[in-house]
Amino acid sequence: MGYISELREMVGTRPLIMAGSCVLVFDSEGRLLLQRRSDSGDWGTIGGALEPGESLEEAAARELYEEAGVTADSFRFVTVLSGQDMYYRYPHGDEVYNVMAVYEAQGVQGTPAVNDHEGLELKYFSLDEPIANLNPFSEYYLRKSGYITKW
DSSP, rough: HHHHHHHHHHHTTOOOOEOOOOOOOOBBTSOOOEEEEETSEEEOOEEEEEEEEOOOHHHHHHHHHHSSSSSEEEEEEEEEEEEEEEEETTTTHHHHHEEEEEEEEEEESSOOOSSSEEEEEEEEOSSOOOOOOOEEEEHHHHHHTTTTOOO
């Protein structure tokens, strides 16, 4: 059981402040790797919450491997997002105010494959046109980070 799950046992669905990392993986054609999430069925970026004692970059590396089965040589820091706009209510009722560090993976090694229970499939998408069924939170990350400017 992870840290957040342990907290949830104590506080229920009440809002938590949750720090985490989002990892953007681009292929040689500039398309972004997204996962179709098992909890909501929509497409979202790779990432998740910190575990105790973990750095933001360590969380990025762990989440990248856990969710996509790949590794990266390094992570380029893009931005940190926080505040009211980072509130999220999961389909099962848990509420969070995220503090999210956005990273771009550099030197990705391996072939992306679903590697845990959080994703149903992985697919690369062009950011030149709207992505059907894109998680609103992921769209917010991409807009605030400057990756979506055309739609």
